[in-house]
Amino acid sequence: MRHIILIGLNHNTAPVELRETIAFSDQQLKQALLCLKNKQGIEEVFILSTCNRVEILAAVSDMQSAIKSIENFFSEKKDIDFKKIKEFFYIYFNKKAAKHIFMVSAGLDSMILGEPQILGQIKVAYRAAVEQKTAGPILNRLIHKAFFTSKKIRTETGIGSHAVSISYAAVELAKKIFGEIEDKTLLLIGAGEMAELAVEHLKGKRVTDIYVANRTFKNGVALAKKFGGRALKLEEVPSALEIVDIVIASTAASEFIIFKKEVKNIIRLRRNRPIFFIDIAVPRNIDPDINGLANLYLYDIDDLRGVIEGNKELRSKEAVKAERIVEEAVITFLNWYESLDINQVISALKSKLDAIGDAELKKTLASLKHLSSKDIEALSVMTASFINKVLYDPILFLKSAGCKKDKTAYLDFTKKIFHLDNK
Amino acid sequence: MENLLLITIFFYILAGVGYFLFFTAQKNYFYKAGLYCIIAGFLFHTTIIVFKILTTRQLPIHNLFETLLTVAWSITAVFIFFDYKFKLKILGIFASPMIIFIMSAACVISDKPVEIKKIFSGFWLNIHIISIFIGEAAFVLACGAGIFYLIQEYGIKRKKRGYFYKRLPSLSYMDAVCYSCIIAGFAMVTMGLASGFVYAKIAWGHFWTWDPKEIWSILTWLFYAVLLHGKLASGWRGKRFAIMTIIGVIFILFTFLGVNFLFEGHHREFTG
Numbered sequence: 001m002r003h004i005i006l007i008g009l010n011h012n013t014a015p016v017e018l019r020e021t022i023a024f025s026d027q028q029l030k031q032a033l034l035c036l037k038n039k040q041g042i043e044e045v046f047i048l049s050t051c052n053r054v055e056i057l058a059a060v061s062d063m064q065s066a067i068k069s070i071e072n073f074f075s076e077k078k079d080i081d082f083k084k085i086k087e088f089f090y091i092y093f094n095k096k097a098a099k100h101i102f103m104v105s106a107g108l109d110s111m112i113l114g115e116p117q118i119l120g121q122i123k124v125a126y127r128a129a130v131e132q133k134t135a136g137p138i139l140n141r142l143i144h145k146a147f148f149t150s151k152k153i154r155t156e157t158g159i160g161s162h163a164v165s166i167s168y169a170a171v172e173l174a175k176k177i178f179g180e181i182e183d184k185t186l187l188l189i190g191a192g193e194m195a196e197l198a199v200e201h202l203k204g205k206r207v208t209d210i211y212v213a214n215r216t217f218k219n220g221v222a223l224a225k226k227f228g229g230r231a232l233k234l235e236e237v238p239s240a241l242e243i244v245d246i247v248i249a250s251t252a253a254s255e256f257i258i259f260k261k262e263v264k265n266i267i268r269l270r271r272n273r274p275i276f277f278i279d280i281a282v283p284r285n286i287d288p289d290i291n292g293l294a295n296l297y298l299y300d301i302d303d304l305r306g307v308i309e310g311n312k313e314l315r316s317k318e319a320v321k322a323e324r325i326v327e328e329a330v331i332t333f334l335n336w337y338e339s340l341d342i343n344q345v346i347s348a349l350k351s352k353l354d355a356i357g358d359a360e361l362k363k364t365l366a367s368l369k370h371l372s373s374k375d376i377e378a379l380s381v382m383t384a385s386f387i388n389k390v391l392y393d394p395i396l397f398l399k400s401a402g403c404k405k406d407k408t409a410y411l412d413f414t415k416k417i418f419h420l421d422n423k
Numbered sequence: 424m425e426n427l428l429l430i431t432i433f434f435y436i437l438a439g440v441g442y443f444l445f446f447t448a449q450k451n452y453f454y455k456a457g458l459y460c461i462i463a464g465f466l467f468h469t470t471i472i473v474f475k476i477l478t479t480r481q482l483p484i485h486n487l488f489e490t491l492l493t494v495a496w497s498i499t500a501v502f503i504f505f506d507y508k509f510k511l512k513i514l515g516i517f518a519s520p521m522i523i524f525i526m527s528a529a530c531v532i533s534d535k536p537v538e539i540k541k542i543f544s545g546f547w548l549n550i551h552i553i554s555i556f557i558g559e560a561a562f563v564l565a566c567g568a569g570i571f572y573l574i575q576e577y578g579i580k581r582k583k584r585g586y587f588y589k590r591l592p593s594l595s596y597m598d599a600v601c602y603s604c605i606i607a608g609f610a611m612v613t614m615g616l617a618s619g620f621v622y623a624k625i626a627w628g629h630f631w632t633w634d635p636k637e638i639w640s641i642l643t644w645l646f647y648a649v650l651l652h653g654k655l656a657s658g659w660r661g662k663r664f665a666i667m668t669i670i671g672v673i674f675i676l677f678t679f680l681g682v683n684f685l686f687e688g689h690h691r692e693f694t695g
Binding site: 173307 | 575
């Protein structure tokens with residue numbers, strides 16, 4: 001019987017310096033996979049290495065020697081004494097290992113709960129393992145199940161549907177106001193990391209025109225070039241309000257740049273088309289009373305933070321549901337995994353053929369009423385021995401040393417061609 | 424007939440449950456179930472109406488029961504059409520309870536036989552009735568979209584994104600649906616009023632008889648005309664537009680029922 005083990009560390013258990021040392025680059029990862037595959041006791045191996053976690057997932061035939069091999073591997077490759085850093089690692093077996101990898105792929109173990117990038121990272125890592133041929137039937141099944149489960153969690157729970165960053169929250173709100181933001185025009189006043197992130201997100205949604213206004217015109221021009229937009233002077237902002245739909249303000253100005261009076265005059269010129277103001281400057285750049293005007297919506301940084309806090313709470317609530325889905329997935333996986341035991345496969349195979357034999361015998365006997373009880377017995381003995389003869393070679397093969405190397409694969413294959421999964 | 428009516432209401436209630444579950448759980452299959460149920464109910468409903476037309480050779484609007492039956496039928500027809508056209512899935516949670524309510528009211532009132540006058544027939548009268556009913560049903564749905572708009576905008580403005588925020592679509596979409604309903608409704612009602620005048624000329628010899636229903640209908644029509652003018656000329660939209668659609672429906676309710684109960688006039692007998 002094989003075992004699944006998972007050894008790793010993440011942002012909760014280890015400081016960033018250690019994670020950096022332990023992490024593998026793409027090239028190192030491929031070598032590490034091959035190197036581990038050849039170690040004693042390890043049959044299949046998969047490595048996930050991101051900035052927040054390094055995890056080694058393996059199917060092993062001998063648990064103790066496999067753990068030793070992995071520890072030695074870290075000591076050799078990373079040139080550190082593993083005993084010293086052992087406390088930062090966690091190690092899970094079988095059921096817990098499966099649950100952990102499911103949790104990770106669904107983003108339930110991530111720093112930002114429910115973030116979707118991790119799934120993509122696992123996909124890349126898995127592709128590497130497939131290319132290096134270090135993933136076998138157990139890990140293939142396990143990781144596919146992880147993909148399936150996290151997809152299910154995304155569709156059945158709201159874990160990923162509430163924005164938890166300022167810029168995403170702003171985009172989400174814009175969508176609730178405008179529906180489509182593809183044909184909307186954007187005005188960026190001032191610069192700053194958060195504002196630029198929001199612009200990037202909006203650009204991802206294909207806003208058509210971007211205007212950039214900045215106090216230093218030169219910087220504005222540079223920024224406009226970066227986003228493929230047009231630069232404006234700060235004095236042009238009021239007249240620009242006539243055409244833009246989304247305004248993001250983040251200047252260092254100590255007083256308002258956009259006043260209610262200015263905006264009020266412009267509403268008529270815009271024929272009441274809505275404007276969404278996003279004020280992420282501190283102190284604020286936009287007169288808060290603007291929110292009181294019809295068809296204008298203003299969110300400042302605190303409002304957006306409020307949105308995010310609310311969303312984080314919602315995500316934690318959804319995480320409970322998600323964990324239930326993970327647990328269900330673990331059970332189905334373990335059912336499959338445990339049925340890979342050779343005795344189980346053989347007995348399932350036998351009982352399937354016996355059932356077929358019985359059923360066919362019954363059918364035949366129903367139309368042969370004249371047979372004596374002796375004849376009937378002879379027929380059933382014949383059926384039984386026929387079944388035994390047919391099964392003799394396959395069972396011998398499965399039990400023999402001949403298929404030891406890929407035993408799991410053969411067992412899995414046998415189950416598949418005889419359709420033994422329904423039990 | 425009784426049974427058909429109960430089956431119709433039964434399907435409408437199922438549809439209502441479907442739309443309600445869709446709204447709370449946000450699962451598309453609930454919406455689909457709701458839509459199929461409402462279509463099933465609508466088919467039975469249509470059967471009743473056709474049966475009525477075949478027995479009396481006239482549109483069924485000769486007493487309050489028949490009128491309510493036809494009102495509910497028009498709303499359902501317009502709702503199914505707009506659902507198909509705009510896929511504004513949440514409108515079902517507004518339309519279905521209303522349809523159920525009107526049908527139940529009709530059921531309670533029950534059908535009493537009325538003497539059918541020869542005068543209530545003819546091509547222009549039928550056009551008049553059908554377009555008025557369909558048009559006003561569209562106004563009622565516009566009001567539904569308007570109410571949803573107000574709820575959603577309230578949440579966004581107050582920065583309190585509660586239960587409805589995720590469940591309702593974007594403001595501009597609801598505004599657009601509201602506007603389309605009004606346009607469709609206005610066109611139908613205009614046609615209905617015009618054919619009514621033609622009919623009045625044929626039946627009574629005058630286009631206009633200062634009947635209270637006529638006066639209130641014209642007032643309602645003017646109200647929507649102003650609303651549309653505001654939209655086209657100066658881009659009225661959003662909250663103001665939504666509130667106006669709700670006021671419009673109050674007008675309609677009064678014109679449709681209130682006038683019949685409060686004033687005398689030649690429309691009175693339809694709710695007798």
